[in-house]
Amino acid sequence: MANVIECGMVTILTLGCRTNQAESDKIGRELQARGVSVFFKLQENCLGGIYVINTCAVTGVAERKSRYEVSKIVKHDKDAKIIVAGCASANNEGQFGALNGFGKNVMRVFGTDKGGIVEYVMELITGGGKYGNYAISCMLYDIHNTSIQIGRGEEESDCDGVDGVKAGVMTDIGVKTRQVFMNVQNGCDNRCTFCIVSTLRGKSVSRPIEEVIEEIRELVYDSSSYQVNRNEKVDEEAIDNEQKWKNANAKLVVITGINLSMYDGGNGRGLVDLCLAVNELGVPFRLSSLYSNVITSAFINDLKKCENFVPMFHLSLQSGSDKVLKSMGRRYTTQEFEEVVELLRDAFVLPVDCTRDDNEKVGMKKFEVTADIIIGFPTEGDEEFRETLDFVKRVNFDNLHVFPYSPRKGTVAALWKQITQSVVKARVEELRQVQANNRIL
Numbered sequence: 001m002a003n004v005i006e007c008g009m010v011t012i013l014t015l016g017c018r019t020n021q022a023e024s025d026k027i028g029r030e031l032q033a034r035g036v037s038v039f040f041k042l043q044e045n046c047l048g049g050i051y052v053i054n055t056c057a058v059t060g061v062a063e064r065k066s067r068y069e070v071s072k073i074v075k076h077d078k079d080a081k082i083i084v085a086g087c088a089s090a091n092n093e094g095q096f097g098a099l100n101g102f103g104k105n106v107m108r109v110f111g112t113d114k115g116g117i118v119e120y121v122m123e124l125i126t127g128g129g130k131y132g133n134y135a136i137s138c139m140l141y142d143i144h145n146t147s148i149q150i151g152r153g154e155e156e157s158d159c160d161g162v163d164g165v166k167a168g169v170m171t172d173i174g175v176k177t178r179q180v181f182m183n184v185q186n187g188c189d190n191r192c193t194f195c196i197v198s199t200l201r202g203k204s205v206s207r208p209i210e211e212v213i214e215e216i217r218e219l220v221y222d223s224s225s226y227q228v229n230r231n232e233k234v235d236e237e238a239i240d241n242e243q244k245w246k247n248a249n250a251k252l253v254v255i256t257g258i259n260l261s262m263y264d265g266g267n268g269r270g271l272v273d274l275c276l277a278v279n280e281l282g283v284p285f286r287l288s289s290l291y292s293n294v295i296t297s298a299f300i301n302d303l304k305k306c307e308n309f310v311p312m313f314h315l316s317l318q319s320g321s322d323k324v325l326k327s328m329g330r331r332y333t334t335q336e337f338e339e340v341v342e343l344l345r346d347a348f349v350l351p352v353d354c355t356r357d358d359n360e361k362v363g364m365k366k367f368e369v370t371a372d373i374i375i376g377f378p379t380e381g382d383e384e385f386r387e388t389l390d391f392v393k394r395v396n397f398d399n400l401h402v403f404p405y406s407p408r409k410g411t412v413a414a415l416w417k418q419i420t421q422s423v424v425k426a427r428v429e430e431l432r433q434v435q436a437n438n439r440i441l
Contacts, residue, residue: 010121011049013069016056018256018288020086022183023114024054029219030118048079050124052117055088057196059406063088067095074105081124083117085110090200091410112201180219184212184274185257192329194318194377196408201258209265209277216253220283252310253278256288272302279306286310289372292317292340293332300347310366311348315340317371320391321384324377328413334391341369341395368398375431376405376424378416385427392434400435404428 010031014024051073055066066088073080082105084096090111096102107124110117185206188198255278257263263271271287271294278285285308292315303309315337319325322333348367373388380388392400404424407414 010052010125011073012052012054013073014054015066015069015088016054016058016062016086017258018181018254019183019186019258020054020056022181022256024052025181026183027052027114027117027121031121034118034122047077049077049081050121051077051080051082052121053082053084053086054114055084055086057087057091057200057408059403060408061406063091063095070096070102070106074102078105080105082106083108083110083120085112085114085117087112087197087200091196179252179254180216181254181256182212182216182219183207183256185260185263188259189262190259190329190331193412194328194374194405194408196411197258199410204259204262204264206257206262206264206266209269209274212265212274213277213281216278216281216283220253220281251284253283253285254288255285259291260288261291261294272299275303275306275309279308282308284308284310286312289314289316291315291332292337295340295343297343300343304347311344312366312368312370313344314370314372318374319377319380319384320373320388321380322387324380324384324388327379328374328377334387338391338395344369369395370399370401371397372401372403373431374405375402375428376419376421378405378413378418380405380419380427389431389434392431393438396438397435399439400431402428402431402435 012024012028014020053066053069053073055069056062057066066084066086070082070084073082082102084106089096089109093109093111096106096109108120185204187201187204188195189204191198255274260271263274265271265274275285275287285306290313295313295315303311317337318328318330320334325333345367373392375385375388404421405413405419407418
């Protein structure tokens with residue numbers, strides 16, 4: 001087989017959050033707009049390719065995975081031309097250099113400013129002398145050690161498993177499960193004692209509502225636009241087949257950001273105003289992770305006006321202990337958080353015997369509340385852990401993302417006395433079992 005510059009291979013590997021995922025998707029769309037055909041699946045026999053690795057630094061594990069992805073590519077393709085971007089590269093650019101054996105292959109490190117990646121990729125492509133049929137393959141590894149394949153290809157019947165996705169040109173393809181991840185905000189003004197992301201991403205910056213709406217409209221209704229088939233569960237009961245959008249390129253738009261709760265659309269407009277504007281497009285949409293303190297009765301009442309809103313809420317909790325939350329620098333209490341969950345359930349959960357017109361109430365067809373919890377934070381003693389267990393039992397989340405605390409250099413909490421890893425591991429397993437039991441009830 002010809003080498004990859006001749007057969008056309010550009011690979012994007014994405015680690016971490018949905019903001020990273022949305023940014024990688026945008027890179028892919030812009031490459032396609034330059035004439036780059038989009039494929040899924042690494043071509044094992046094509047060497048000498050171009051790779052964009054969008055890294056994560058939210059935990060030490062995520063950062064190690066980022067280095068591993070670079071190492072794996074170098075071992076697979078000794079002539080690989082690698083571009084590294086994302087939080088891990090911003091946190092420590094040197095870890096992707098010669099010291100770890102990557103110097104020959106890593107062409108450039110972009111950090112969290114990814115605006116120049118497309119131009120640089122095109123320079124590498126045109127410099128290779130061939131141009132026109134390039135593959136883009138994306139794999140997402142989330143921070144909870146779960147590997148999720150993001151399928152892109154015209155053979156949708158093969159897109160139902162991690163190892164069963166075939167390469168296919170991404171032009172006018174029809175797929176059963178489509179999501180568009182739309183990044184509307186970057187950065188964070190909070191300084192939680194455990195988090196390095198606010199340092200790496202900088203202060204909160206938002207995109208104007210008009211710009212967001214125009215991009216969503218283009219992606220959803222332009223049949224030539226970039227299309228994504230994700231091997232992620234999207235409950236068909238949450239999606240209505242209303243005529244306005246049933247032939248669109250996306251079945252669900254996911255509005256995302258580093259701290260979406262800080263969204264500022266300009267001219268005094270906030271997240272609710274964005275939701276009302278997106279709703280007018282006629283496409284089902286949901287919000288990614290939110291802080292509980294942004295959710296008020298007024299916020300919920302406005303969301304209920306959006307017939308296309310899918311009420312699947314992921315709330316950033318982190319602990320079920322007020323003492324731990326305070327030491328983390330979180331700006332809410334467990335009581336306030338629980339009250340928010342009750343507000344949401346009162347607003348969006350319908351009586352079992354309720355009948356409704358699906359077309360009119362798509363936004364109420366599927367409701368869930370999920371959350372993140374960090375276990376093993378330095379101030380979490382046995383009592384605080386038991387408080388978290390009790391809180392989880394009481395609130396009864398639909399799903400819970402549980403992961404061990406990871407000290408990040410440059411954060412306040414990294415300087416504190418750490419809990420023994422064996423204790424942290426045992427607590428993680430105990431909490432996961434509590435959540436599993438909740439789901440059975």
